[in-house]
Amino acid sequence: MREDEFSEWARGCQRPLLRTAYLLTGDLHRAEDLVQEALTKVALRWGRLRDGNPTAYARTVLVHDNVSWWRKHRRERIGQPGERTVPPPDTETALVVRRALDRLTARQRAVVVLRHFDDLSERETAAALGVSVGTIKSQNAAALARLRHGAPELLDLIGRTS
Incomplete structure (x- = not known):
């Protein structure tokens, strides 16, 4: 090596x-x-x-x-x-993101982190998690819906109202 x-x-x-x-x-x-x-x-x-x-x-x-x-x-x-x-010391943004991620299931959280924070494709995310691309799509959709309804402060953070 x-x-x-x-x-x-x-x-x-x-x-x-x-x-x-x-x-x-x-x-x-x-x-x-x-x-x-x-x-x-x-x-x-x-x-x-x-x-x-x-x-x-x-x-x-x-x-x-x-x-x-x-x-x-x-x-x-x-x-x-x-x-x-x-x-670690938090900025307001980091605190909002962490609280929003806490609202997700472990699988949803993994999908959101890999897709939206690590910017992996659906295929790369599926490979990392050992699931199908369809599972990634459905978990991502469910996670984003949960965040839209359960974490409105996240939408405020990015300047969206809906």
Whole structure:
């Protein structure tokens, strides 16, 4: 393995991966753990991944590991809505976005983050989540409808009234 290639790649993608993980989890500490695990998994497979798209693989690891964590801990978290570890300093915009994302199911949140924050295509999002493009379309539509009705402050933030 060429360590300098991996290190350069990791330095370049660590911050965007952390942003994605944070948007998925709403928890900075868990997001950092997810990124570390994803980078470790990429490092172990660097020989096969370096000529392909290691960032897509890392993003898929983030999503899958987050879903696994959520499934394992959801019973513990029932009855503790909105509980978070210490969040980073927020601007008003970041706070509005985070609260809006909290209103979505885990699957909807993953779709919205990958499609609208990471700007992935429907096909790329489907590949990252291991589902069909049709599922991405329906989850995205449901998430956006939920945000329109349940998070009007988001529309105010972007200057729309409907």
